[in-house]
Amino acid sequence: MSAPSSSPAATGAKADRGAFSGRTAFIFAAIGSAVGLGNIWRFPAVAYENGGGAFILPYLVALLTAGIPLLFLDYAIGHRWRGSAPAAWRRFRRWTEFIGWWQVLIALIIALYYALILAWATNYTIFSFDQRWGDDAAGFFGEYTQALGGQDATISFDVVPAVLISLIAVWAAIIVVMALGVQRGIAASSVIFIPLLVIMFVILVVRSLFLPGAIDGLDAFFKPHWGALLDPGVWIAAYGQIFFSLSVAFGIMLTYASYLKKKTDLTGSGLVVGFANSGFEILCGIGVFSALGFMAQAQGVAIDEVVTAGVGLAFIAFPTIISEAPAGALIGVLFFGSLVLAGFTSLVSIVEVIIAAIQDKFGLARIPSTLWVCIPLAVVSTALFSTTMGLPLLDVMDKWVNEYGIVAAAAVSTIIVTYVLRGLPTLRDHLNHRGSFKIGLVWFACVGVIAPVVLGVSLTLSTLELLRAEGTYEDYPGWFVLVFGWLMAIGLVVVAIGLSLIPWPAGSNMHKNDSDGDPIAPEVEAGLGLVPSPEASTPHELRS
Template sequence: MSSSAYPGGTPQTTQNRETWSTRKVFILAAIGSAVGLGNIWRFPYVAYENGGGAFIIPYLVALLFAGIPLLFLDYAVGHKFRGSAPLAYRRLHPRAEGLGWWQVAICFVIAVYYAVIIAWAAMYMIFSVTEAWGDDPAGFFLGEFLQVSENVNIGFDFVPGVLIPLVLVWAMVLLVLAAGVQKGIGRANVIFLPLLLVMFLLLVVQALFLPGAGEGLDALFRPDWAALADTGVWAAAFGQIFFSLSVAFGIMVTYASYLKRKTDLTGSGYVVAFSNSGFEILAGIGVFAAVGFMAHSAGAPVGEVAGSGGIGLAFIAFPTIISEAPLGTLLGVLFFGSLVFAGLTSLISIVEVIIAAVQDKLGLRRLTATLAVGLPLAALSILLFPTTTGLNLLDVTDAFVNNFGIMAVALVTVVLLTYGLRSLPLLGSHVNETSSIKLARGWRIMVGVVAPVVLGYILVNELIARIQEGYNDMPAWFVGVFGWGMAGALVVVAFILSLIPWSSRSAANHPVLDAEANAGKEAAR
């Protein structure tokens, strides 16, 4: 394709666009993005609370009929249109650019608070050596460590024990991203992901030999077949898949845009999807083996000590296990080290979505774009979250950006691309050009029918619940500003960013791709 096809000469997004050195590096980076904190502390409890072993059935259905098809959709958009999320969607159709900026805005919000959880995990890896939490892990976490304020508001009383590791987390992430796609992101995942896998395998092996481990695994995998009749269980399975595969974040669109032209997209997608799910099941085994030990030590049923997933599991329940388990120090270092590495690979991918978008929009060099994005992100993160009021802000923001950000943009994206722009035939054809496993009509049905129905059901249910129940007994003004307000602001910001003119270096209006898109639309008719 000659450079004369592009206004302003050869754009950064074709010949000069960075690429992964090999397909294997892309797969490692994509797995690193998908495997995050939620795999370790969210999946085990979602499975436990939704039918145990029986949950595997709706989980696999969700993976095969929604998660993987949407993953292929992201790959197709990024790989065909060779740009960050906003640029790729704009090249698909100018009216679709806002979808990309919506995803960028979501990544911005997530990155701001996600980094502080990595900082907590890094400190707890050190605390595991001395079991610094003593006899009261809950009191230590909320009191001595985070120094959580009794007032639900925004304050700027900084906690040094969180502030310092948070600064180091951001320094590491920005150094990796400044180095570029292959030299930075690729190399980091080649190092971090194997380390994560080795550490977690050692953790699982150690947990399996703890007294009571079998009781924990029995509680996790004992099937409750009656749960399959509950639509909420199926919704939970689809929700878990959407969150864990990194679809609708702009991540896979961006990562796929760095792939070489002749790449097996579907083969890569299946490897990423099943690797992610395999790690989730591995996490369930390790976590519930440890929880079974905790129940055994307390002389109580697993259900009484299981509690709930998330921050409480990682920073309150697990320290209790570490204090009582043989070789507890090793168990703690492995567990919290796994959280650090899983968090870093995911945070790198999240911030890359923003950097790539700014780089494309303004025609900036990699280092300039990294600093333009990374420094404000780090500053906002450091200003808001290593404080005595940071925990409540994190809780509300995380809940609303996931349920009313990611779910909403995923729903709008599949509806617009299926029924508004009728882009699925064009995108499916592109995937089939180089892929070993071809996409047939069934893929369009899963993306255009199954995914919107499930996403709409989950979104409406969550909307009704939040309106009727509020959120965790927090003040209405706090939830209104940092929950509902933030979710609404994502859309407004996306619209405003889509109005900013593109740099000529980005070749946002792509004559060749526009012609192909128009041909695809005609074929769809």
């Protein structure tokens, strides 16, 4: 794309995209995106299964060599080219626009099923008061979701009323927050929910620490197994946890950074977000394993017999703990309430990726773009995931959109930026111009070498695991895995390429000034030395 002139005729009116009022609002929103369900129900089990206390070492290495560097990369692209994922990538280089749409479509798929987990957590917060699951948490969850699956199951999409109602409530809340905009909706909800989440979880941790058996749980969680450090799989697990936890490489942080003011310390903000997210994960590990230690002692079994992750931990193991623990209702409300808060702020950030893309593409105001995105999302999400196939659909789509969506998109984008566009020096200069933490060759190595290698190895190992497995994934019907797994993942790429070929309308935000009323990525920032002309809006070496 040729660099548009900075004249009013060329740049058009001010783009009504919204903006964060300041760095604090952005940090809360970014932490709200990063701190999600994975922190609470995935990290503790991953750490336990991969060396316990020894896992902290590869975890920190992964944070410093992949998580934070890729976070910086997202910030740089979004902040410099001041747009949604498709707009920012297009401004970077015309033909890379497909990466942005790929990220948007990944966010779309995740939003569809993420709302289901949030709906479950909302209902279980209420169920905690009377411990409605009784003595059989697993059986109750099965009856509650009426989930079907497996090779011998009859595939049906019968509506589950309890799930339908909670899903409608979740999407109604999302629509309200998104319609309020970047500052009054996204930032305001994060500023309220994130401190509340931390307070609730700290109370949960303190309560869990006083349960009988809590010390045994903490011993199992923190006891280091140093031999695990020699296992390459442990290091891959560490990178995988950091990568998914920080919400990097699928458009969220890129979009959020585009709402920041020009003179923002991007690297300092990234360090705050990265370490805050990891700190909360450690807190989650303490709380979860204290409770699991109690559960193991109460049932007279070893810790490894009660450790689980994901849906099993949240909706089967924890209800069992709540039923057996003193003041169980309090633990239940705190735990499931924390899931609701963490999940809600994450879902808001996921939906924002889609809204921002539609807003930029068609030059829409906030409320119309919110309705155009959220109403169809809500209809499809409730139609698919309020049914007896909700859990199997979530399981398969989450597996493939993570392994072959997020991981693949991240690998492709880092390779293109580093070796095809050779854009890292430009992005480094942009980050360093206002950043309090200066980056250089080490960042180049992390983004251009370590990240692509780790992502490529992870993708290869996941593929081999699926191909070598007997039968299909989780024994679901072959057509089911094919349609909602492989074809869905491939379809995202194909549709993304197709969307990138559609011309941008004259009324789009592509050539408009940004939310500050300034030309996109103006080179008046003295000292960058990228383009001598102050009118240029795109670095000379990156124009197409």
